[in-house]
Structures are given as structure tokens and as C-alpha cells.
Amino acid sequence: MKFLRQTAAVFLVAIFIATLFAGILAPAPYARQFRESPNALPSRIHLLGTDELGRDLFSRLLYGSRVSLLLAPAASLLATIIAALVGGVAGYVGGWIERIALAGTDLSMSLPWLFLLLTVRAVLPLNLPPAASLLITFGLLGFFGWAASARVICAGARGLRNSDFVLQAKACGCSSQRVLLQQVLPNLRPVLYAQFLISIPVFILTEANLGILGLGVSEPLPSWGGLLRGLENWSAVQANPARLAPLVLLFVVVSCFQLVMPQEDFAS
Amino acid sequence: MWTRVLVRRICTLLLTALLGGILGATLVRFAPGFGVDERELDIRLREDSVQALRQSHSNERNLLKFYGAYLEGVLHGDLGVSHSFARPVAGLFAERLPMTLRTVALGLVGGWLLALVLALPVATLRGWSFDFLASSASGAFLCLPSAVVAILFLYFGGPAALAICAVVFPRVFRYARNLLVQTYALPHVLTARARGLSAIRILLWHIFPVAAPQLLALAGVSVSIALGAAIPIEVICDSPGIGQLAWQAALSRDLPLLVNMTLFVTLVTLAANAAADLTTKAFLRHTA
Amino acid sequence: MRTHRLALLAAGFLLAALPAKPQSGGELRFVLRSEPKTFDPMLVDEEASETIRYLTGGVLIRVNRKTQALEPELAVSWKVSEGGKKISFRAREGLLFSDGTPFTAEDVAFTMQKLMNPDLHSPTGDSFRSSQGPVRVTTANPRDVTIEFPAPVAGLERLFDQVAVVSSHSPKKEAAVLGPFVVAEYKSGSYVLLKRNPLYWKKDARGRRLPYLDSIRLDIQQNRDLELLRFKRNEIQLINSLDASYFENLAKEAPSAVRDIGPSLDSEQIWFNQVPSAPIPDYKKNWFRSTSFRLAISEAINRDDLCRVVFGSHARPAVGPVSPANLFWFDKSLQPHPYDPQAALRRLQQEGFRLDGHVLNDPGGHAVEFSVVTNAGNKYREQMAAMIQQDLEQIGIRLNIVTLDFPSLIERISRTFDYELCLLGLVNVDLDPSAQMSVWLSSSSNHQWNPEQKSPATSWEAEIDRLMQAQASTNDQNQRKRYFDQVQKIVWEQQPFIYLVNKNALVVISPALANTSPVVLRPQTFWNVETLYFSNQGRGASQ
16 A cells, blocks of 8 residues: 555656646647647657647647646645634634634535636636636635635644643643644644645546536646546547546546545544 | 524524525626626617617616515515526426436435445455455546546436436545444454354444444535536536536526525535534434 | 230339338427527527427418528418518418417417517517517408508518417417427426427328328437437437537448538627727727728638638638528628738738737737637637637737636627627528628627717728618619628628638438438428428337
């Protein structure tokens, strides 16, 4: 099991580095259209073939991976920070604050965020560079994705509330703020770290879902979600099975994350 | 005592759901494209008809008024009329809800059965290979976006319920496996096994009582997982249920439909969580 | 003996050569791509409802989708008089609605009165309302009805193809129909089931009552892949407007089923925002209002590549507002603007634009960069936008692609005017240019590039206004054609709409279905639904 974990970690690092050097490794710019060879099969020039517009699939995959692999952790970090603030304070303070915070997470989990994502692009300025709109999309994902983590962190903080060292610190006359920052938060670190790691594949998958529904990153910038839209044309996939590459890569990367991340127990 | 808790719970639940509805309505009202009708581009329409179309949403512009009128309607059993379908919302729900409920229920039952059937042997046999296989199988599904699962089921002709099952199963399995493994390692279970008690008896008398609260809470969460998955799955599989309705309502800024939808989803999610919570508490009290 | 045998053989051949006797029965199945919003024929405003109206409604005059000529249906004859202001019909005798109520001229009068009520806001009714004023409908006797409009209506009799007559007496109201089928069942989001109208008036040459089919099941389904998959599984028998990307694939598997009928009436086009009050910088407004700039963009777009790559060669470079499929109204003297980036650049340089390295700058030194908006989820438009992006890059123009969902898009192009370039398509149902009146009149809200003008902003728009009014006020078809040719020429020269392609009409028809004759006009595959039948009975019914 340990070997598997290590392999997974090495693989993730390798992929990460490869995507960072997409500019060097990619045989063609991701938007370049080889109009004479649309839907080409894999060859020495186009390792994975080309898409409907003749764009090199391998290059698009590299750039698309960069988008997903850089931005999903960023979104996850944002979500974990918000969750830590809301969940940590609520769990530590308890009482009606905790109740309100938990109701807030419930509410947040059942609101139509999909709808908000749908409309966000519509309110942004039109000549915004694609990268900026991309950043905003992932930022929003992070901003909305805190609720589940907050519940877990709240449960963790609640456990710490009555722990010996917290009681002792309180007895020594430490202020609540100080206890929260110096005792509770450091002890929550494993939970926060776990939540951060767990959220990364969640955001990768969310972006993929959005992409397939047509709400993801807009053309011609590639992302895994956008590339997975190619699966909808099943006949093209049958003609060139290399088109499954984004799915396979996504699958492998998320599996690696699952292997690397700590085994969590169920916490409600 | 019991009734007080229950009443308080129900009140909180209703309040939160209403708040959810108001927030949902606000989102739609201030979203770009609100009050715009696709038909305005119909080149056959004359100016006065286009103007009439533009005026048709005027009663929804004031959100407070709309919400007041809506709640008054709800008290009389009237959920309003959907713009995009030109039909009463209650009728649309009545037609489509059974489809989604069936799909989600079948998916949930299937997902849970599969998860427990695989998790139990993992916990009891304690063999490395079976655990590896079962965990890999569930992990594989966990690594696929639900939209991809839907696409695959679409091409291979699987029903939407099976796709939901494929989404629910790995998540339930993951937690159930860990929970059962832990529970089977508890000293009293080990003692029972050493004394040669039958596997069924151990399961029913020693495992479930300990694991039940967490399993019940998990059941609550799995309902919202299944409902959440229903939207992309129904949209992609063209399954005429509530999920598809929600999607179309969002795309056409159908305020009356979306408000009901938000209210419904919030209510179901909260109710499932609250029910799980209450049962857990009752259970703990009972076993204590 | 020998001659006898020969005679027998000849008789046998003769029998075989006679058309096969159509078989009755069976259920035809195909897909509606959206939920029908209404079953009331007067309120129909989208394709799904239109399909149901076509299959269930009886009309006075039908446009033959194949010959594009008019044919009498519920009216045995008609006469247009007073320069297109007045039309008189003689109704067919002895017909019954599907519920048994008799059909008379009174029903026609009732239908027209209801349809022309301005408060109904019916798109069908609106197409008759060329000017304000009451419509007078008179019935002299149970067979004759006269309708008088306040002003001449161009192409008047053609418009009756859309008017399904409803009963004035039937308790079932619009559910009582005169068409070949009746709505039997409807389940929201799922299907509409139509059953054969047993009282339908038409008979075949052998005297058998039409239609041959027992029922039609219309499954409501948006997913095109699923539609194709279901055709392959033989669960549906027709696909209208097949996506070009599926054509080749299906052509390999079922060559006898797929058909490319040539350019359709629909076009895809882009237009620049020329609204004076639009919230975009003034220097950009100056570009967009410049004819040379629009012409340069038009010349910089490789339409042949669009047709070949995006539509797999199942499209043609578009010339203007009329597709070559519209036999009478298309102006054959016009050609699409040729792809010539160098000429485009020269044209821009004459206007003071400069190409500095890879960036085109305007006379004021602003880099030429703008965005194109189109509706999200339309694969072809997204691909066309990506190709135009690369084409424009060659002349130093940076194009940003923004896909929006429909309500947001419409809000931008018709309310806030916060957009620069828009890529959309125009679905043409009517052959007559009068149907496009609201697109070309500068005062109209559908005059997309600069709607609702108090007075025409440019001299060429004023000229288009004049020509459109002129063509609408005469009934002489050739004179109308001359006027509209001039409109087409102005549009070609000024490029307010830059037309990109006319998609071909691609359809799929199961070989089990007989007597099919697909055409470019809607409904492409089932326009002759009453005479369609299953050559192999089991295949239709067993689904």
C-alpha cells in the first residue's frame, strides 16, 4: 500500500511538472488549427490525433491539465480557509453560533449554485482575458465549496472545545481569541490538511462536470471539462479512441489523489 | 420533551427552507437575462406583441411582492405558473416528481446494497486482496465525474437509476467500509467472534447497534448526494424528472419554477439530514 | 401456347410495375427536441408546437413543400382582390372535425377573428397585421367567407399555410381538428402521442381514407446523440436536421437512410453592434459603423473552411438573407465575398489602420480587439467562432469568444446593447421576404444591428426601408422580386449582417418507411405525412 502511495505521489508530481512545462513540451499551440487535418488519427505529428477543428489533442491535453491541476488546489485552499473560519469558530464557540453556522452550511449546500455559475460569465466584462474568467470560475467554485468541509471542521473543533489542554489554557486565563489561534487551530491542522487534499479531486471533478454541461472554461482555452465534452460525440471517440485520453488522465490523477490523501473516517 | 424537540426541529427546517427559497429567488431575479423571453427574437411578431412579451414579467420585478404573493398562493395550494412551460408548477411537479423519486430511490437502494454487500466481507474476511479489489472498484467510480458516468450509461443503454447508483455506491462504500472495519475491531466484537457466535448474530447484535448512528447520518448525506447527481444525469440522459426541470428552469430564468425547486431541494436535503439526526439521537438514547 | 406464356409474363411484369399497395397501420416515431409549449394552434411560436400543428391542423391552403406552390386544402378555391387587401375562400363541403362537428365557413370566420385579436399576440396572427385597423370577416353562406384587411398584405395567401382552422361550435375547442392526426396523450417532458383522425377528409387514389399510419409517437428529447443512437436501435424512424458531424458516421452504417438535400433556408451570420447608445468605447463604434471595416472582416473570414471543417462540407458559403434553396427569391447575380485576407488588410489600411507586427491598430492607435458573443452549448457556433478567431488573427485582429446562455445573450443584444459582435443563426420558415419585414425595417426591434431607430441612421438603411415597404405594397410578384433583389444587393455591399454559411438540410429516414420524399422546407421529412406508410408492417408497429 505504501508503495502504491509513493508511486501515486511521484506520478502526481511528474504530471504537475509536465503541465508546468506545457509551453515547451506541447508540439503546437493549443489553439492552432490544422485545418487540413481535422479529426486526424494519432500520428507522429499529432500524438493523440486532432479534434474537429484540427487542433492537436496532445497539446490541448497538456494545457488543459495545467488549468485543472493549478486551479483546483487554489480553489481547494480558498474553500478550506473559509471552512476553517466558519467551522472552526462555530465548533469552538458552540451554542447558537454553532447552530446558525450549521444551518448556514445546510442552506449553502442546497442552493442552486449551478445557476449562479451559469450566470457569472454573463455579468463579467466581455473583453476579459480567458485566463481571468477561468480564475474567477475556480474562485467561485472555491467560494461555494466550503460547506461540506466546514461541517467536518466544526465537528473537529467541537471535539477540541472540551479537551484538557483547551480547558487548561482557559483556566490559565488565556483569552478566547488566543486559545482559538494558539491551541485550537494548530490542533485542527490534520483535519484542515485532510480537507484540503480531499477537496482537490472534488474541484477537479466539479470543473469536469461543469465543462460537460457547457458551463466551464470557454473556447479555445482547454480544460479537462472542456476536453471531456468531446466524449459526447461517441462516433468520433470510436473512430479515434485516443480521444479518451483526457478521461483516462483525469481518472488516473484523481485516483492518485485518492491514494495519496489520508484515509478519512466518517464524520457528520 | 420529544414533541418540543420535534416542533423546534420542524420550525428551524421550515425557516431555513424558506430562507433558501428567498435566496434562490433573489439569485434568479438579479441574474442577467431575467425577464427576457427568447420569443422576442421571433421575426413574425409585431412591435406591440414584443412589448407585451417584455411586460409579462413585470409582476416579478419586485421580489418582496412576488414572494408574498407566492407564499399566499402556496397556502392555498397554488405553486404558481411556469413561464417556460406555460403550465402550473404543481402539475409539472406532479408529472415529473415520481420519475425522479423512483430514479433516486432505486439509485440509493442499489448504491447502498452494493456498498454494504462489498463492505461487509471486507470487514469480516479481513483479507487484503478482496479489500483491494472492492476499494479499487469503488475508487474507480469515485474518480469519474457524474456527467461522464451519465454519458457512459447513455451509450451503453443503462437506466438513469443505475447511473445514480454508480454515483452513490462508492461514496457510501468508502465510509461504510472504514466504519465496519473499525467496529469489527472493537473488543466486544472480537470476544463474540472468539466465542463462536454466528456471523448473522454478530452483525445484528454487535455491529449494527454500534455503527447504526453513523450509518443513519450517512443515509441522510447520501440523499443529498443522489439528488445532486440527479441534475447532470437527468439532463444528459434526457430523463424527464425534476433534475431536468431544474436545468430548464435555470436556463430560461423561470422564477416561479426555480423558487419552488429551491424550496423543494432545500426541504428534502434538510429533512433527510434532520431525520437522520433525530433517529441517531433516539437510537443513542435507546441504546444508552 | 408460347404467345400465351409471353402474355402471362408481360402481365406479371405489369403487375409488378404498378405501385405497391400502401399498407395501413403502424406507429411512426420521431423526436421533438423541445417541449411543446402549447397545443393551441393560434399560439404556436416554436418548432415543437409547430410540428404538432402541422400534423393535427387543417389549413385552407397548403404550400407544397416540394414544388413550393400553393395547393387547395380545406378551401376548394380562393381569390385575392383589391391589391392583396381582400381574400375570399370557398370552403370544401361535407367535412367533419375529429369530434364529428361539421366544418363550415363560420369556423374559418371564427378562427380568423380570434387570430386577428391584437391582444392574443399570436406570431401567426401578427404576420397578417401589416397595419393597424380592424379585420372584417364576412360569411355569405356556409361555404363562402371573405376576409378584408385594413391594408394590402404581401404574399397573403401563403400565410394561410400556418392557420389551422378551429371549430366555432365544438365543445372540445381547439382539440377538435381537421388534420390527419389528433393529440391522444401528452406526458410533460416525455412524449406526445398522436392518433389517426378517423374522420380525416383526404382519400388516396384507391379511395382509401388517409392517413395510412395509425399513430405517431413524438418523444421529447434534447440530446442529439441519443436521438441518433435510438435511430440505430430502430426505435425512431426519422431525424430532421441531422447534425453534420453525425452524417458521415451514419452514412457508413446506413447509407440508404441518410440524405443531404442541399442548402436549407437557414443561415448563420454575424453582425456588429451599431447602436449609438451602446456602452462600448466610441472608437469601437467608429469601426463597427464603417462599411470598409465590415467588408474587410467579411473578406478575412474563410467561409469555405467553415463549410468544410465545421460542417464536414455539408454547408455552403452564404451570400445574403435569402438561401439558394429559396428558388424564386434568391438573387442569382450575387456571390459570397471571397476569402482574401490581403485585400481585407489593404481595405483597412486605406481607412488608416496599421499593422504593427502582429497587431492591427486603428488611426487613433487603439489595438483592434473585440469580442464575439454566441449562445453556449451550440457546438457549431462555438467552432465557427474559434475559426473566425484564427482567421482574424491573420490580419492582426484579436477576437475574444464569449459564450452566454440564451437569456443573457438576448438581454445583451436587445436590451442593454452591451456587446460588440454577435454570432447567431436565422431560422427561415417562410419563403416570402415579407416575413423578414421586422428584420429590415430600421424602426423595428428585430433590426438587430441598430434596432428601433426613430429615423434611419444611414442612407442605405433608408433605402432598404423604402424598398421593403414598396415590395409589400404591390401584389405583382416580379416587381416585388426586383425590389427585394435591390435589398439583397445593398445588404451585400454594406454587410450589416455578415452572412457566413447556409447549412445543408440533412435528414435520416428509415428504409422501412415508404413514400418518403424529403425536402429542404420544414417539416423536411414528414411534410407528406398522410401518405407515409410502412413497407414492412412489423417494423413500425413492433417498436
